[in-house]
Amino acid sequence: MSSENYAVHGNVAVITLNNPPVNGLGHALRSGITEGITRANDDAGIQAIVLIGAGKAFSGGADITEFNTPAALAEPNLHTVINFVESSDKPVIAALHAVAMGGGLELALACHFRIAAPGAKIALPEVKLGLLPGAGGTQRLPRVIGVEAALNMIVSGADVPSEQLAKTALFDEMIEGDLLQGALAFAAKVVAEKRPLKLVRDMKIDYPGYEAFMQFARNMVKPVAGPFPAPLKCVDAVAAAITAKNFDEGLKVEREAFLYLIQTPESKALRHFFFGERAASKIADVPADTPLRKIEKVGVIGAGTMGGGISMNFLNAGIPVTMLEMKQEALDKGVATIRRNYESSLKKGKLTQEKLDSRMALLKPSLSYDDLKDADLIIEAVFEEIGIKEQVFKKLDEVAKPGAILASNTSTLDVNKIAGFTKRPGDVVGLHFFSPANVMKLLEVVRGAATAKDVLATVMQVAKKIRKTAVISGVCDGFIGNRMIEQYGRQAGFLLEEGCLPEQVDKAVEKFGFAMGPFRMGDLAGNDIGWAIRKRRYQERPNMKYSKTGDLLCEMGRYGQKTGAGWYDYKPGDRTAYPNQQVNDMVLQCSKDLGLERRKISDREIVERLVYSLVNEAAYILEEGIAQRASDIDMVYLTGYGFPFHRGGPMLYADTVGLPNVVNAMRKYARGRHGEFWKPAPLLAKLAAEGKTFN
């Protein structure tokens, strides 16, 4: 530990955890703590030790970047540090502020005393990484805040404000004002009163009815946990805090579960998501200190499906929105939809009347471009026609103030072309929201050839403010997500022609973990959208092959849930998909017309063809630089397309299966019908041959 992180204040040694950004307990910091504890104990002039965090956290926990590397286990490991602290002869006081999470909280729990500033986030969030607290948290937390409260925190991973725990044995005192001064004053009391060292491990848990509670907890947790093993392991470990022969036996149960979980693909997937989401916000050639443009007022053009949802994101974040339409009727309809959405949240108890009113008050409906004059960011969400986009952007170029960011929500048009309608292409960017835009996490930020770096940096920050997972995409047809889904949809159609029915495909994919199979998804999104795109493609790229089944379905007027019928039937007010005989007959007839003998297709083939078609297109996207990194593609699929979370996205999944296995399966499909779609992308073939992975 450097001298600046070990300081002596009279008879108190202060050890400052200093490892920005969140004082993750990496090897260097751990060494610093054990050295500091030893030094203080060796110094006859020291009578108490304070552990405090520098910067914006006490500690965010174990350093996740070290997981599965030798550094994580290198001595002193976290257990050793905790032993040093717990067995210190001199009282160790943890002073918590801002963030005390995971291993950070576990370290504090091993100290003899704990004090906290109000507003500190206290949590054992390991379950969100597919783990359980592995440094005594499952054994110590129940001893200080009670079994039920501790289990709640551990199974949910949710953070609790320190003041809410002020009355439990977790904290000896709450400190208002300067935390270090408070800690020194508290240390003086401990010394003056010769307070005995309190070890949480020695506290007894008295919980006579625990069996019934644990059974109840298991029953509650199991269905929510789905494919993730961690939540039930959390319950087991907390149970061991009550049932184990002694504290160390309980620790052993926790340790074994931790070592098991850390190797599971589910935990790897969740950790991949944690880092992937943060990595996505970084743009290789845009420095972190790029000056940002101020975004205080937003304009949205078009009050339809997307415009309304987009506006709500900003209203929710307290940013005023001017929403523009061409006609009063469309404007009124858009405003009414927003109000109805908020009222529905109010009814469900998710929003107060006061919040509803304040959000609606931030919304200014307008029919005049003049009202956009002072907007800092203007997002266009009008009809998907290049001529209309041209009119809108030419008009925006006239009225928007210099420096305003001009964004398009287009899902298929060329952002460079749109930028070219203005004399300020550097200010133009694509902001591709997903429907429903107020709910879906994903935002594709489409970087045009001329988009300025500060525009990109600014929209990435705006995305964070409106709680979206933003991923940069280059300009291409469909950007990252829809370009990939086109291949997936194509294979789904071919599977129908070759022998499947919609239900079989959906079930196989849903069993794999997708929120919805391709046909149920089509019914939700509207089958006519894909139909319109295909019609355009038949003109532009006549050689591009699609299954006819999707077109035939639309010709039957079955557009999906909105018409009460799509690949399936729907009953009013019921989203359950009921198979329909006419649709199935249409599929069978289609095979016949193609002269295909239908065959039995395994679930494995269905999943491989759908998922590997995503992977292969993604490899092209990566190679062309449309996506910056493989994990960005995973973020798109996890937050926008219902890809199973526990599999970490198509790229991590392919890595897990092994790229040579992926390529091998593709070669097999290349020998089958429409084998032309199974040529491995050069990047995929190269990585597989070199034994490498995407991530």
Ligand code: 3HC
């Ligand atoms: N280890 C390493 N890096 C971490 C980290 C950790 N535990 N926690 C956060 N970081 C990094 C992030 O990756 C990010 O890095 P970047 O700037 O290079 O992208 C940076 O810290 C800031 O993170 P956020 O953007 O999330 O900042 P916020 O201020 O919004 O949130 C936080 C801070 C609340 C600490 C949040 O980062 C968080 O929830 N972190 C995860 C905490 C966690 O899961 N801890 C448990 C670790 S596992 C453990 O302790 C095992 C033990 O039981 C044995």
Ligand code: NAI
């Ligand atoms: P929509 O048809 O629901 O809404 C479009 C609105 O724009 C209408 O209310 C219309 O009156 C208005 N409008 C048309 N021309 C205008 C003009 N010149 N000035 C002002 N208002 C005008 O369409 P939707 O679905 O909201 O789509 C809008 C854009 O978002 C399109 O570019 C679409 O490709 C894109 N998008 C749509 C998604 C979806 O799932 N619906 C998903 C992602 C992007």
